[in-house]
Amino acid sequence: xxxxxxxxxxxxxxxxxxxxxxxxxxxxxxxxxxxxxxxxxxxxxxxxxxxxxxxxxxxxxxxxxxxxxxxxxxxxxxxxxxxxxxxxxxxxxxxxxxxxxxxxxxxxxxxxxxxxxxxxxxxxxxxxxxxxxxxxxxxxxxxxxxxxxxxxxxxxxxxxxxxxxxxxxxxxxxxxxxxxxxxxxxxxxxxxxxxxxxxxxxxxxxxxxxxxxxxxxxxxxxxxxxxxxxxxxxxxxxxxxxxxxxxxxxxxxxxxxxxxxxxxxxxxxxxxxxxxxxxxxxxxxxxxxxxxxxxxxxxxxxxxxxxxxxxxxxxxxxxxxxxxxxxxxxxxxxxxxxxxxxxxxxxxxxxxxxxxxxxxxxxxxxxxxxxxxxxxxxxxxxxxxxxxxxxxxxxxxxxxxxxxxxxxxxxxxxxxxxxxxxxxxxxxxxxxxxxxxxxxxxxxxxxxxxxxxxxxxxxxxxxxxxxxxxxxxxxxxxxxxxxxxxxxxxxxxxxxxxxxxxxxxxxxxx
Amino acid sequence: xxxxxxxxxxxxxxxxxxxxxxxxxxxxxxxxxxxxxxxxxxxxxxxxxxxxxxxxxxxxxxxxxxxxxxxxxxxxxxxxxxxxxxxxxxxxxxxxxxxxxxxxxxxxxxxxxxxxxxxxxxxxxxxxxxxxxxxxxxxxxxxxxxxxxxxxxxxxxxxxxxxxxxxxxxxxxxx
Numbered sequence: 001x002x003x004x005x006x007x008x009x010x011x012x013x014x015x016x017x018x019x020x021x022x023x024x025x026x027x028x029x030x031x032x033x034x035x036x037x038x039x040x041x042x043x044x045x046x047x048x049x050x051x052x053x054x055x056x057x058x059x060x061x062x063x064x065x066x067x068x069x070x071x072x073x074x075x076x077x078x079x080x081x082x083x084x085x086x087x088x089x090x091x092x093x094x095x096x097x098x099x100x101x102x103x104x105x106x107x108x109x110x111x112x113x114x115x116x117x118x119x120x121x122x123x124x125x126x127x128x129x130x131x132x133x134x135x136x137x138x139x140x141x142x143x144x145x146x147x148x149x150x151x152x153x154x155x156x157x158x159x160x161x162x163x164x165x166x167x168x169x170x171x172x173x174x175x176x177x178x179x180x181x182x183x184x185x186x187x188x189x190x191x192x193x194x195x196x197x198x199x200x201x202x203x204x205x206x207x208x209x210x211x212x213x214x215x216x217x218x219x220x221x222x223x224x225x226x227x228x229x230x231x232x233x234x235x236x237x238x239x240x241x242x243x244x245x246x247x248x249x250x251x252x253x254x255x256x257x258x259x260x261x262x263x264x265x266x267x268x269x270x271x272x273x274x275x276x277x278x279x280x281x282x283x284x285x286x287x288x289x290x291x292x293x294x295x296x297x298x299x300x301x302x303x304x305x306x307x308x309x310x311x312x313x314x315x316x317x318x319x320x321x322x323x324x325x326x327x328x329x330x331x332x333x334x335x336x337x338x339x340x341x342x343x344x345x346x347x348x349x350x351x352x353x354x355x356x357x358x359x360x361x362x363x364x365x366x367x368x369x370x371x372x373x374x375x376x377x378x379x380x381x382x383x384x385x386x387x388x389x390x391x392x393x394x395x396x397x398x399x400x401x402x403x404x405x406x407x408x409x410x411x412x413x414x415x416x417x418x419x420x421x422x423x424x425x426x427x428x429x430x431x432x433x434x435x436x437x438x439x440x441x442x443x444x445x446x447x448x449x450x451x452x453x454x455x456x457x458x459x460x461x462x463x464x465x466x467x468x469x470x471x472x473x474x475x476x477x478x479x480x481x482x483x484x485x486x487x488x489x490x491x492x493x494x495x496x497x498x499x500x501x502x503x504x505x506x507x508x509x510x
Numbered sequence: 511x512x513x514x515x516x517x518x519x520x521x522x523x524x525x526x527x528x529x530x531x532x533x534x535x536x537x538x539x540x541x542x543x544x545x546x547x548x549x550x551x552x553x554x555x556x557x558x559x560x561x562x563x564x565x566x567x568x569x570x571x572x573x574x575x576x577x578x579x580x581x582x583x584x585x586x587x588x589x590x591x592x593x594x595x596x597x598x599x600x601x602x603x604x605x606x607x608x609x610x611x612x613x614x615x616x617x618x619x620x621x622x623x624x625x626x627x628x629x630x631x632x633x634x635x636x637x638x639x640x641x642x643x644x645x646x647x648x649x650x651x652x653x654x655x656x657x658x659x660x661x662x663x664x665x666x667x668x669x670x671x672x673x674x675x676x677x678x679x680x681x682x683x684x685x
Contacts, residue, residue: 052663144671147678154681183669184676193665303680308660309670342660343649352569352632352641353625360649361572363658426682 002209002216005037010249012037013501014236015256016222016265019080020490021474022256023200024131027208028498034505035213037248038205039220039238041261042076045083045201050191053341057084057190065391067260069400070291072440074258078218079201081258082487084190085441086313087170087197088336089134089488091125094118095323096332096374096482102323103330106407109376110288114479115451115460124492132198132491133176136167140176143169144184146310148337151301151367155422156317156335163318170198170487171311177203184310187341220246221393222261225253225269225278225470233278233470239393252501252510256474256494259289259443260398263383263476266447266457268395279447279464284457286384288377289400290445290481293408295416296338296370296437298348299423300362300430307339307366320371320418321483329410332483333373335419340368348434359430367423370437371415375481376405377445402439442486444478461500462493469510473497554588554601561608561617562601566644568625574657575648583647597643600636607631 005012015026018040026038042061049060061077061084075081095102097118100111126138135143143166145153156164171182171192182196195202208214219241226247228234233253239245255262263286269278277285317335340348342363349359359366381403385396404412416433423431450456453465462477464470473494475486482489504510554562559581566580587597608616611627619627631637648654655662664670 050665052665145676147676150676150678150681158682182671184671185664185669187663301680303678305678306674308664309673309677310675341650342654342658343646346570346645346649352645354571357570357572360570360654361574361658363660 002214003212004215005035007246007248009035010234011035011251012249013252013254014039014248014250015254015473016236017080017256017258017261017474018078018200018205018216019075019256019258019474020082020200020487021494022254023079023082023204024491024494025254025256025473025498026214027200027204028495029502030208030211030213032498032502033213034502036208036215038208038214038216039222039236039248040078040216040218041221042078042218044078044216044218047193047195047202050193052185052187052191052193054187054190054344061191065393066389066397067400068386068389068397070402070440072260072400072443074260074443077201078205078216079199082199083201085487086189086336086485087311088168088313088316088485089129089132089170090168090316090318090321090334090484092118092121092482092484092489093321093332096480097121099331099374099376099480099482103376106330106376106405108378108405109407110379111376112448112450112455112479115449121489121492121496124496125488127495128488128492131203131495132170132488133172133179134167134488135169135171135173136165141173142166143171143173143314144182144310146184146307146314146337147305148307148310148339148367149315151305151426152315152317152335152337152369152422155426158425159418159421161317161319164315165318166315168316169311169314172196179203182311186308186310186339187312189312222257222265223268223393223395225265227269227271227273227278227467231273231467233467243393251505252469252471254471254473254497254501256472258474259446259476260383260400262472262474263446264385264395264398267385274466279457279466279470281466282454282457284448284455286446287379287382288445288448289381289383289402289443290375290377290478291402291439292375292442292481293333293373293411293415294370294437294439295412295419295433295435296348296368297416297419297423297431297433298345298366298368299420299428299432300359301365301367301423302427302429304364305367306364307368308341312339313337320415327414329407329414330376331374331407331411333371333411333415334483335369335371335415335422338368338370348437349432350434359432362429367428369419369422371412371419372442372483372485373408373411373415374483376407377448377480378405383446442475442481444475444481444486447472447476448479449477450479462497471497471501554598557617558601558605559584561605564617564624565604565608565628565640568621568628569641569644570648572648572654572657575653579648579651579653580644583644583651586647587643597639600639603634603636604631604640607634
C-alpha cells in the first residue's frame with residue numbers, strides 16, 4: 001500500500017524526520033487522508049538489527065555528523081530517538097505549563113508560560129498514551145516491578161515519598177497493538193529487540209504506509225526549505241543517500257529533525273525575505289535550548305539486585321515534581337530507575353585502581369536511579385553554526401552552547417542527595433552520584449511556542465509565526481522544559497498539530 | 511564493522527553516556543585516534559609485555575582474574591591491524607615514563623610505589639588510551655562476566671521475565 005509521490009506534487013505535506021514528532025504527525029495526517037512524504041536522513045532497521053548493547057546500536061543508528069560544543073545523543077534512523085529512549089512517559093503537571101507565572105522572575109532566564117493550557121493538552125495526553133500503550137493507563141497494567149525498582153520503592157518509602165509508581169512506561173505490559181509484552185531483556189535503552197517498547201519504526205510508520213497516503217524516503221537529508229514571494233514554504237531540497245539533490249514541492253512542511261537539525265534547516269533556509277533564517281524575525285531561533293537537569297546515582301546494596309535482569313527504567317518517583325521555593329530552586333524533578341552494562345558502570349565510576357575495581361566486583365549488588373528535572377531556558381544556551389567548518393553535506397557545522405543555570409546546579413545537588421538518601425535508608429555500603437551524567441538525551445526549546453511573535457518562533461500549534469504553512473513538530477517547540485522525559489508531550493503535541501493541519505486543509509485555509 | 515571498531519565505539523558511548531562534560535573533553539582525542547589507525551601488527555618484547563600486563567592489572571585489579579585475562583586484552587588490541595601500531599606506541603610511552611618516574615625498572619618496585627608512579631602519568635593521553643582499552647576489555651569480557659555471574663546480553667535466551675527478574679529477598683517489609 002506504500003505510495004510514491006512525484007517531486008512536483010505540491011499537494012503533499014512534507015514531514016522532515018520520522019521520530020516521535022515526525023513519525024506521529026505523519027501517521028496522524030495520513031490517517032486523516034492527507035498525503036504525506038516523510039524525509040528521513042537515516043536508514044530503516046528491522047527488529048532483527050536490534051542487539052542489547054548501546055555501543056553496537058550506536059554504530060547502526062547514531063547521528064555521527066560533526067558537531068562542536070556540548071554533546072548530544074541523536075539518532076539518524078527511521079524512528080529517530082524513539083529507537084533510543086527509556087520509554088518513560090510521565091505527564092507535565094499543570095504548573096509546568098505556567099513556568100514564568102509560577103516561578104516568577106528567575107534571573108538570567110528567558111522563562112515564558114506556554115501558550116497552551118493544561119486543559120487543552122489533557123485530551124492529547126490521553127490520545128498519546130492510548131497510542132503508545134503506556135503502562136497503567138487506558139487499561140494497560142502497570143509495568144513489571146524489577147528488583148531495581150523494588151529497591152528504589154522501598155528506599156523511597158523510607159524517606160517519605162508517596163508517589164512511587166511502576167506506571168507510565170511506553171513498554172507493553174501485556175501484548176497489545178500487534179506487539180508482544182516486555183520479556184525483561186534488559187539494556188534495551190538503545191532499541192527493544194522484540195518491539196514491546198513503542199517506537200515509530202514499527203508503529204506509526206507502517207500504519208501510515210497502510211493508509212495509502214504516505215511515502216517514506218530514507219537516506220533523505222533535508223538541506224534547505226524554499227519559499228514563494230509571499231513567504232509561504234514551497235519546497236524542500238534534500239540530498240539522497242548518494243548526495244544527489246532533489247526538490248520536493250509541498251503544500252505544507254512539518255520539521256521534526258530534533259533540535260540540532262531543526263535549527264540548522266531553518267537557519268540554512270535564509271533568504272532575502274528571511275535574512276536571519278526562515279521564521280526567525282524574533283531572533284529566538286536556536287535560542288532557549290534546554291536539555292534537562294540530570295544526575296545519576298549508583299549504590300552497592302546489602303543484597304543482590306541484579307539490575308541487568310529487566311528494563312533499565314521501570315518506574316519513577318513523582319514526589320519532587322512540584323514547585324517549592326524552600327528547596328532552594330524553582331521547578332521540579334522526577335526520580336527514575338537506571339541500570340547499565342558493566343563497562344558503562346566502570347566508566348561512570350570513573351578512575352582506576354582498587355576502589356574502582358571493588359565497585360565493579362559488587363556489580364550484582366548495584367542499584368541505580370537518576371533524575372530528570374526542569375531546566376530553565378536562557379537566551380545564551382543556543383545552537384549556532386560555524387563560520388567556516390562544513391560537514392559532508394556541505395552544511396555549516398552546528399555548535400552547541402550550553403551551561404547550567406544556578407537553579408539547575410541547586411536542583412541537581414538536591415536530587416542527587418535525595419537519591420543517595422533512598423539508598424542510605426536501606427543500608428547501602430557505598431554510594432556514588434555523578435552530576436553530569438546523561439546530558440544531551442533530552443533536547444528542547446530552540447523554536448519555542450509563544451503567544452506573542454516577538455517571544456518565540458512558533459505559535460500555539462507549532463506553526464512558525466512568520467510562515468503560514470510551516471510547522472515544527474518536535475521538542476524544539478517546548479516553551480519550557482518541565483521535568484518529565486519529553487517524548488509523551490512531543491507525541492501529544494504532534495497529534496494535536498496534525499488535527500489542526502488536517503482541519504485547516506479541509507477549510508482550505510492551508 | 512570489525513570488533514575493534516566496535517570496542518572503540520563502546521568506549522565512546524560509555525564515556526559520553528555516563529560522563530557528560532568529561533566525555534566531551536575526551537572525544538576529539540579519541541576521534542583522531544580512530545583516524546590514525548595503522549596497517550600493521552606489532553609484537554612486544556617480553557620485558558615491555560610483562561610490565562604492561564602488570565599495569566593492566568593495577569588499572570583494574572580483580573584478584574579473581576588470572577594474569578592471562580589481562581594479557582589477552584593487550585594481545586587482542588595488538589593483534590588487530592587497525593590498532594596495533596598506535597597501541598604499541600602508547601604502551602612503549604607508558605613503560606618508558608614509568609621507568610623514568612621510578613629511576614629504574616618500574617616492574618621491580620613494590621605495589622604502592624608502582625601505583626604512585628602510575629598516578630604521576632595518569633593524565634597523559636597514552637595512559638588514558640590504555641586505561642580505556644583495558645576497562646572495556648575487562649568489563650566487556652567473558653572472564654569478568656563469569657566472575658560476577660552476569661551472563662551478557664539476554665536477547666538470545668529470551669530475557670529475564672521467567673529467569674529471575676524481580677526476584678529480591680532482602681528488602682525490608684515496612685509499612
